[in-house]
Amino acid sequence: MAGGGATGGSVQTDTYAGARGWLLLPAWVTLGILTLAPLAIMLVYSFLTKEFRGGVIWEFSLDAYDQFFFDRGLFGDAPPQIEWTYIGIFWRSIWQAGLATLLSLLIGFPTAYFIATRPEKQRALWVFLVTIPYWVNLLIRTVSMKFLLRDQGPLNEGLMALGVISEPLTIVNTNLAVQLGLFYSYLPFMVLPIYAAVERYNFALSEAAADLYAPRWTILRRILIPAVKPGILAGCILVFVPSLGSFLAPDLLGGARNFMIGSLIEEQFKGNAGNWPFGAAASMILLTMVLILLIVSARQSQKEAR
Amino acid sequence: MKRSLKATVAAAALGLTASAAAAEGKLVIYHWFEYIPQELLDRFSQENDVEIVMDTYDSNESLLATLKAGAIGTYDVAVPGDYMVQIMAGEGLLDEIAEGELANKGNIAPEWADPSFDPGRKHSIPYQWGSTSFAVNRDMYEGDINTTDILFNPPEELSGKINMLDSQGEVLAMAALHMGIPQCSTDRDQLRALNDMLQNAKVHWASFNSDTAKEVLVSGDAAVGQIYDGFAAKAREEGANTDYAFPTQGYVVWMDNVVLLKDAPNRENALKFMDFLLEPENIAAVTNYARYNAGVTGAAEFVDPALAEQPESNPPAEAGEPVFIQVCDRETQEVYDQIWTNLKK
Numbered sequence: 001m002a003g004g005g006a007t008g009g010s011v012q013t014d015t016y017a018g019a020r021g022w023l024l025l026p027a028w029v030t031l032g033i034l035t036l037a038p039l040a041i042m043l044v045y046s047f048l049t050k051e052f053r054g055g056v057i058w059e060f061s062l063d064a065y066d067q068f069f070f071d072r073g074l075f076g077d078a079p080p081q082i083e084w085t086y087i088g089i090f091w092r093s094i095w096q097a098g099l100a101t102l103l104s105l106l107i108g109f110p111t112a113y114f115i116a117t118r119p120e121k122q123r124a125l126w127v128f129l130v131t132i133p134y135w136v137n138l139l140i141r142t143v144s145m146k147f148l149l150r151d152q153g154p155l156n157e158g159l160m161a162l163g164v165i166s167e168p169l170t171i172v173n174t175n176l177a178v179q180l181g182l183f184y185s186y187l188p189f190m191v192l193p194i195y196a197a198v199e200r201y202n203f204a205l206s207e208a209a210a211d212l213y214a215p216r217w218t219i220l221r222r223i224l225i226p227a228v229k230p231g232i233l234a235g236c237i238l239v240f241v242p243s244l245g246s247f248l249a250p251d252l253l254g255g256a257r258n259f260m261i262g263s264l265i266e267e268q269f270k271g272n273a274g275n276w277p278f279g280a281a282a283s284m285i286l287l288t289m290v291l292i293l294l295i296v297s298a299r300q301s302q303k304e305a306r
Numbered sequence: 307m308k309r310s311l312k313a314t315v316a317a318a319a320l321g322l323t324a325s326a327a328a329a330e331g332k333l334v335i336y337h338w339f340e341y342i343p344q345e346l347l348d349r350f351s352q353e354n355d356v357e358i359v360m361d362t363y364d365s366n367e368s369l370l371a372t373l374k375a376g377a378i379g380t381y382d383v384a385v386p387g388d389y390m391v392q393i394m395a396g397e398g399l400l401d402e403i404a405e406g407e408l409a410n411k412g413n414i415a416p417e418w419a420d421p422s423f424d425p426g427r428k429h430s431i432p433y434q435w436g437s438t439s440f441a442v443n444r445d446m447y448e449g450d451i452n453t454t455d456i457l458f459n460p461p462e463e464l465s466g467k468i469n470m471l472d473s474q475g476e477v478l479a480m481a482a483l484h485m486g487i488p489q490c491s492t493d494r495d496q497l498r499a500l501n502d503m504l505q506n507a508k509v510h511w512a513s514f515n516s517d518t519a520k521e522v523l524v525s526g527d528a529a530v531g532q533i534y535d536g537f538a539a540k541a542r543e544e545g546a547n548t549d550y551a552f553p554t555q556g557y558v559v560w561m562d563n564v565v566l567l568k569d570a571p572n573r574e575n576a577l578k579f580m581d582f583l584l585e586p587e588n589i590a591a592v593t594n595y596a597r598y599n600a601g602v603t604g605a606a607e608f609v610d611p612a613l614a615e616q617p618e619s620n621p622p623a624e625a626g627e628p629v630f631i632q633v634c635d636r637e638t639q640e641v642y643d644q645i646w647t648n649l650k651k
Binding site for chain 1 (some may be wrong): 365367368370371374375393397469472473474475494497498501508511512513514515518525526527636639640641642643644645646647648650651
């Protein structure tokens, strides 16, 4: 609140007037050291020449970006064509993250609505219950998910005992397992912002619409959803963005048969390839994509606010 | 697990905390996860009045990446595999051990005293050695398993139930053996054929995973798993009905080595630690823990007798040649990187 509050702000502003720059210093230092400096290093590295077996040579080069977009064949001397490999990997990651987000929304929205419509005293308890599984480390939860979904796991055995299926469904090491894993990992990030939005929603509006003979579906579509849209948007971003770069779920549940963005980048630093500029370039391209997404959605909500 | 195992171990036993704080010196180890018994570290710490700090890594490549990213000068010793010793020496990351600096150097078993990856043992001493091949679940398949076809051209009942190590070196070395071509081949036809063969083989593979290579065999999720011999023995002991294969086409052999890192802050203690690990009794304790083999003369008498008899340590007469993973030059390596990316894209 740089300009002080709406009422009586001038007195407070004066209190800190001389020190304001200094008070912001910790925030700027933290941002600078923890966010901007690493980003700057990444950006610079993506334009350097790769050193064999990891590391960089301090010479400007566009090789990393060239490798991302152009295919020169197995031996690197064929005429350049458009490289679909990495675009394919990015597309697969976006698709997986998108489906996981959709799944989270379908389950998360009713859940949030349910919690927000409980008596006020109970809500804290419900929110608490949603967060309990997340006290456990993500790795443990992902491995547990694998045990649940296995061919001889409880899910398959339960379904077989009920006679729903006669052969176990193969879920582990498929894309479905990855989507389920991502969905489960990030569900609270969908539930909590929507809950916050629905809780603030004035239910008198729904009643008014009902009094005017609006069917339930119309109330949901034309009144409730537009009103809580910022919460839905925030939830989608909070689920989509970490899903996009995740590598635990693809590795453990998907069987790591195909690179995702996260594992592709990891391979450049920790794998045999040791191609740091390429890893940095792939990260920058990912970052740019996410930034564009955030800017577009911010523009969208600004437009609607007007 | 890959990203969770980075644990720092302050190796002072409970009762020794007070004295450890006042320990004479320090030793900073960079080691694989779950690869050294705590009692052994405690013993060294006590005998030499040295405080031990240990960080862990999960692959040779991540060891190299960490050191190159600036950790050199932090650690005294590390434990790279054979080909990585050669790479690290080439990168100038290793210090030289002068003649006479190691009192127990003569304990190194003769067959490991002058290996191709570190001629004359200038930078390293043996830690453990073993092989990498694959294990097959005998409830699922009863036929002959001593062929690389099991991995790359499997019988129908094993298709779709194969776990491969998520490691370029191990997979491509095994593939080269399967095709009977040299590991760092530069012949374009051979490389194209290798690329095609792997694309076709991948259809039969369920997953790439190194960390859970043992677990998927024990749980039955995989019927075939590319795996290290010690891990295969542990899987069998944990109830998997598996046999470890020694393919007639050959299999991979490896040795992990303790190296003296360049700019080691506690060089004296590092040398003491290497001498300590060259004592037959001490290195045998590692063998008993990790289920691999020591490379030190006289260690055998301290090793659990069951280990010498386990099938994973005894290749049959018709087994193929064991080979080390080779280090390719830059240009060749780039083609292999491309083949690996094609495989996993």
